[in-house]
Structures are given as C-alpha cells and as structure tokens.
Amino acid sequence: MVKPKTTKSTQARKSMTASKHKMALSAVVLSSKNPAKDLLASGEKRLSAFQHQVLSALCQVPPGKATTYKLLADYIGCKSCQAVGQALRRNPYAPTVPCHRVVAHSGAVGGFGGTRCGAKIDAKMKLLRQEGVLMDDNGHIDTNCIYKFETNA
Numbered sequence: 001m002v003k004p005k006t007t008k009s010t011q012a013r014k015s016m017t018a019s020k021h022k023m024a025l026s027a028v029v030l031s032s033k034n035p036a037k038d039l040l041a042s043g044e045k046r047l048s049a050f051q052h053q054v055l056s057a058l059c060q061v062p063p064g065k066a067t068t069y070k071l072l073a074d075y076i077g078c079k080s081c082q083a084v085g086q087a088l089r090r091n092p093y094a095p096t097v098p099c100h101r102v103v104a105h106s107g108a109v110g111g112f113g114g115t116r117c118g119a120k121i122d123a124k125m126k127l128l129r130q131e132g133v134l135m136d137d138n139g140h141i142d143t144n145c146i147y148k149f150e151t152n153a
Helices: 008-029 035-042 049-058 069-076 081-089 119-130
Strands: none
Touching: 035 049, 049 069, 049 081, 069 081
C-alpha cells in the first residue's frame, strides 16, 4: 500500500490539531479547585503507584491543618509510617502538594526534606504557621489542628 505524500503544511495542521486537543483535555482534567490535585493529575512527574496514593490522600488535608504519618498510613491501608515518610520525602511537587502538613504522631513536627533538625525543620514550621496551624514554641502541633481522614467504615 502506498502512503499519500504529506506536505509540511499537512504535518503542521496535524500538529496544531493535536496540540489543541491536548490543551482542551488539560483544561477538563485541571478544572478542580485544588491546585495540588490538579498538579498530580497532570502527570508532569513520574510517580510510583504508592507515591501517587500517598500524595493524593495528602491533598485532602486543608490549609490550617496537619495530619500524622500514622493517620495517613492508616487511611491508605499501609502498615508502615516510615514508607509514607519516604514517599513524602520524594515529593516532586512540594510545596504545592503539601508534604509539610504531615507531622509525627506525637504532635512533634517530625522530619522534612530528609532531616529532623535545622533550617529545613524551621522552614516546615514556618509554612505550617503561615497556613494557620497552631503550635507551641517546641514545634508541637495543637491537637485541634490535627486532620483526621473521613472513612466509610
């Protein structure tokens, strides 16, 4: 079978049509009022299924609240808080997908950016305070600011 000869103008039209289709599809997919969910839905960065699950659940935590590694792990059905922490550590969408909103079960700030002290922890505390999370001078989160996921069980 002989293929019809395509000209540069035909190729350009096809390219423009594909581009318009992609933009329209993006507008449909990225229409929620949650920029973090939109960013995850964009597929811009490659994530493992587990990372995607952790980060998607995290998008439910509103500004002014924080959740714990344990609550997040329980919500997604994972038995390892540490695995959740590692998925958060590798969050390519931070701070839009707000991994800073996850703290230790004790209410302490916990880790951030692979460390448990220093400038990164100070930055995490600053982000939380800017969002309205209440904490004491030692960085312990007020229990009223802990977000508990709703379950259907």
